[in-house]
Amino acid sequence: MNWLLFGELLTAYWNVGRIICEYEQFEPDRADYGKQTIKELSRTLTREFGKGFSRLNLWNMRQFYLAYPKCQTLSGKLSWSHYS
Template structure:
């Protein structure tokens, strides 16, 4: 498996999340009610790029950006799957603790 893929993929997912929040949602934490923003974006991206852009994946990318607003805080040692698991932790302190433990175990 190409480990160089992980940091590049993470940066891509983070950038997509940033675009959704900053441009599609005009900097708001959530899209306006009833807009079905992620569904519409997913349809367009699937047509243009194929698999990997479901509504749930876009939701996770948006959450990834919101939880890690400085990309420098993202560990290149972790995979996207690790981050998806970490995103399910609502408490920031607990997520940070688990992030550190995941990173330490990946060394």
């Protein structure tokens, strides 16, 4: 496996999660519609970029960001990462 590519994917997924969380915080009214927002975002991203952006994947990206809110420390917390 190309570890550089894997690191880029982790960063991309983390950023998608960050954007979702920031959107929820910036627009608190819309946080109540979280499931609907994720559903619409999933449709848009899938149409734009192809598969990999299912509702479950987007929800997991959001959870990933919430678990590791500081990206620069992420690689140090992932024991299997070659970036620590």
